[in-house]
Amino acid sequence: xxxxxxxxxxxxxxxxxxxxxxxxxxxxxxxxxxxxxxxxxxxxxxxxxxxxxxxxxxxxxxxxxxxxxxxxxxxxxxxxxxxxxxxxxxxxxxxxxxxxxxxxxxxxxxxxxxxxxxxxxxxxxxxxxxxxxxxxxxxxxxxxxxxxxxxxxxxxxxxxxxxxxxxxxxxxxxxxxxxxxxxxxxxxxxxxxxxxxxxxxxxxxxxxxxxxxxxxxxxxxxxxxxxxxxxxxxxxxxxxxxxxxxxxxxxxxxxxxxxxxxxxxxxxxxxxxxxxxxxxxxxxxxxxxxxxxxxxxxxxxxxxxxxxxxxxxxxxxxxxxxxxxxxxxxxxxxxxxxxxxxxxxxxxxxxxxx
Amino acid sequence: xxxxxxxxxxxxxxxxxxxxxxxxxxxxxxxxxxxxxxxxxxxxxxxxxxxxxxxxxxxxxxxxxxxxxxxxxxxxxxxxxxxxxxxxxxxxxxxxxxxxxxxxxxxxxxxxxxxxxxxxxxxxxxxxxxxxxxxxxxxxxxxxxxxxxxxxxxxxxxxxxxxxxxxxxxxxxxxxxxxxxxxxxxxxxxxxxxxxxxxxxxxxxxxxxxxxxxxxxxxxxxxxxxxxxxxxxxxxxxxxxxxxxxxxxxxxxxxxxxxxxxxxxxxxxxxxxxxxxxxxxxxxxxxxxxxxxxxxxxxxxxxxxxxxxxxxxxxxxxxxxxxxxxxxxxxxxxxxxxxxxxxxxxxxxxxxxx
Numbered sequence: 001x002x003x004x005x006x007x008x009x010x011x012x013x014x015x016x017x018x019x020x021x022x023x024x025x026x027x028x029x030x031x032x033x034x035x036x037x038x039x040x041x042x043x044x045x046x047x048x049x050x051x052x053x054x055x056x057x058x059x060x061x062x063x064x065x066x067x068x069x070x071x072x073x074x075x076x077x078x079x080x081x082x083x084x085x086x087x088x089x090x091x092x093x094x095x096x097x098x099x100x101x102x103x104x105x106x107x108x109x110x111x112x113x114x115x116x117x118x119x120x121x122x123x124x125x126x127x128x129x130x131x132x133x134x135x136x137x138x139x140x141x142x143x144x145x146x147x148x149x150x151x152x153x154x155x156x157x158x159x160x161x162x163x164x165x166x167x168x169x170x171x172x173x174x175x176x177x178x179x180x181x182x183x184x185x186x187x188x189x190x191x192x193x194x195x196x197x198x199x200x201x202x203x204x205x206x207x208x209x210x211x212x213x214x215x216x217x218x219x220x221x222x223x224x225x226x227x228x229x230x231x232x233x234x235x236x237x238x239x240x241x242x243x244x245x246x247x248x249x250x251x252x253x254x255x256x257x258x259x260x261x262x263x264x265x266x267x268x269x270x271x272x273x274x275x276x277x278x279x280x281x282x283x284x285x286x287x288x289x290x291x292x293x294x295x296x297x298x299x300x301x302x303x304x305x306x307x308x309x310x311x312x313x314x315x316x317x318x319x320x321x322x323x324x325x326x327x328x329x330x331x332x333x334x335x336x337x338x339x340x341x342x343x344x345x346x347x348x349x350x351x352x353x354x
Numbered sequence: 355x356x357x358x359x360x361x362x363x364x365x366x367x368x369x370x371x372x373x374x375x376x377x378x379x380x381x382x383x384x385x386x387x388x389x390x391x392x393x394x395x396x397x398x399x400x401x402x403x404x405x406x407x408x409x410x411x412x413x414x415x416x417x418x419x420x421x422x423x424x425x426x427x428x429x430x431x432x433x434x435x436x437x438x439x440x441x442x443x444x445x446x447x448x449x450x451x452x453x454x455x456x457x458x459x460x461x462x463x464x465x466x467x468x469x470x471x472x473x474x475x476x477x478x479x480x481x482x483x484x485x486x487x488x489x490x491x492x493x494x495x496x497x498x499x500x501x502x503x504x505x506x507x508x509x510x511x512x513x514x515x516x517x518x519x520x521x522x523x524x525x526x527x528x529x530x531x532x533x534x535x536x537x538x539x540x541x542x543x544x545x546x547x548x549x550x551x552x553x554x555x556x557x558x559x560x561x562x563x564x565x566x567x568x569x570x571x572x573x574x575x576x577x578x579x580x581x582x583x584x585x586x587x588x589x590x591x592x593x594x595x596x597x598x599x600x601x602x603x604x605x606x607x608x609x610x611x612x613x614x615x616x617x618x619x620x621x622x623x624x625x626x627x628x629x630x631x632x633x634x635x636x637x638x639x640x641x642x643x644x645x646x647x648x649x650x651x652x653x654x655x656x657x658x659x660x661x662x663x664x665x666x667x668x669x670x671x672x673x674x675x676x677x678x679x680x681x682x683x684x685x686x687x688x689x690x691x692x693x694x695x696x697x698x699x700x701x702x703x704x705x706x707x708x
Contacts, residue, residue, distance in 0.1 A: 033436035034402035048388035082387035133487020140494040
């Protein structure tokens with residue numbers, strides 16, 4: 001059955017039936033004009049919104065419906081993580097082509113609901129709209145943060161160490177593997193032999209099912225281990241530029257220390273590419289960038305005691321000169337590459353909501 | 355200049371510059387990974403989301419950019435009004451075709467910001483995404499409501515009077531006037547003589563610039579003058595069915611009492627239509643429907659003392675039998691017409707986000 005055969009009310013009812021019962025803090029859940037949620041005492045409200053658009057952020061050729069639902073929530077959870085906040089509730093706005101099978105919409109909802117459950121987040125409401133164009137999944141996420149324990153992009157100071165969580169480049173390499181954009185001969189189903197430079201399940205999973213670093217962000221903010229944070233939705237280069245600009249600092253990155261995802265490095269090496277550059281520019285890893293004060297080693301250990309995974313790696317320092325945006329490659333200094341921009345790189349599929 | 359020539363960061367910066375400085379309750383405003391807002395003591399959080407999609411909810415042929423921005427916020431303010439809540443903050447998610455002129459995006463933002471200002475609402479964040487398809491404007495609205503002073507769809511009881519605010523049918527007739535769908539000869543620019551059945555500025559304005567009934571909803575909930583409420587986004591017939599179903603009641607409507615917008619009635623009469631049926635089915639008036647207990651006349655007067663405009667009109671009663679959905683036309687009983695459904699009435703442009 002297609003979406004257009006069912007009608008909006010019936011479709012909404014089917015989707016809502018797939019959600020777990022919301023907790024007692026949700027006073028009015030899905031199905032009314034709005035949702036009502038109790039405040040958490042002595043915490044501030046944190047809100048963010050992000051959309052995924054078909055053929056811009058994903059393609060149904062290599063994203064299952066549940067992947068789309070997962071990722072639409074994950075990109076918002078990553079923003080929450082970057083503030084050091086705890087997610088609580090979500091609103092889902094679906095802009096649906098009438099030709100979509102109802103079972104695919106249910107699959108999308110299941111992917112979103114599963115990740116929501118993992119992060120203690122309730123889907124409290126939403127909206128379904130028809131479109132003659134591509135699918136748009138817009139999620140708004142609400143959460144809490146303790147007073148004076150949040151992280152913005154603007155708090156870094158010269159001398160602070162730059163840390164990133166996890167590995168870099170996996171999601172971009174994964175997209176190239178899935179879509180065949182890295183090299184035509186490697187398109188889906190082209191059947192390469194396994195080994196160096198072949199498709200890599202870790203990279204593909206990082207593209208389709210990013211794991212937002214919610215616990216890490218909260219631990220770093222709660223322990224006051226970081227002064228600034230941002231997520232790597234549009235890539236490391238973009239994040240460094242944004243944090244540097246908001247903080248009035250420069251950055252100097254040591255290329256040798258970058259934790260490039262091994263499967264991604266092999267993929268680019270096998271194609272004669274530059275793994276460092278690809279990993280620095282490539283977006284969608286949804287790792288976190290932190291500014292850590294040099295004297296904050298004790299606080300950093302405290303934060304890591306609670307959340308040891310993913311690893312975090314020091315990749316450089318914030319510097320005094322706001323114009324200095326430098327990548328140090330074994331002593332040779334290069335300007336830091338530009339990041340992705342939605343409207344300027346049409347058709348790559350790699351741009352990402354901010 | 356087109357959106358695609360500018361880049362996302364520069365476009366965001368230009369749009370944010372058009373917003374007024376947020377109040378002190380907004381601790382982190384637009385431009386970071388998320389926004390942070392303080393809670394209002396002893397109030398609950400109310401959240402809702404709604405999208406407008408180009409060629410589904412509006413057409414650029416007869417909506418100026420500022421109309422689109424106004425309406426995208428208005429439909430959400432109307433949901434807030436239907437809960438009896440006070441709006442506080444909004445998140446704007448724009449899914450933009452690259453071919454849009456930047457000046458039009460600025461116009462859209464101005465229309466939204468002006469209505470936000472009127473309702474004491476701050477745009478605290480948002481997101482811009484590229485699309486190869488139609489424009490989508492998704493707004494999430496947050497607000498506050500006092501404990502036990504909110505209105506849902508589910509509180510009506512048999513015997514309660516049914517009231518609606520303002521007039522009915524204006525927005526639907528306005529759409530027909532603007533788009534020429536009511537009658538080909540009346541399309542924009544076709545130049546009819548003024549008089550009975552001609553285009554009507556009130557109706558066209560109700561279509562393009564609906565006025566959400568925020569003060570009325572808050573006054574009715576605050577005075578406990580109503581037991582249930584819903585807004586007429588998808589029309590009176592749809593709202594009656596929804597409130598009746600959620601409350602386990604039937605409804606009996608007296609057609610003679612319906613406050614049909616005069617210009618709309620003339621429009622449909624001149625075309626041999628049935629103004630009652632058109633006004634009952636037609637959506638987008640964004641008036642409010644209330645269930646008012648018979649013994650609540652004093653509370654109703656209290657609520658009206660504070661908010662006298664728009665007028666409210668008794669149009670029927672809730673009844674015991676949940677299967678009874680009846681329109682009484684001078685003693686002749688008809689079944690209440692069905693409401694709009696997005697996926698079932700393609701191409702009319704009259705369907706509306708719920």
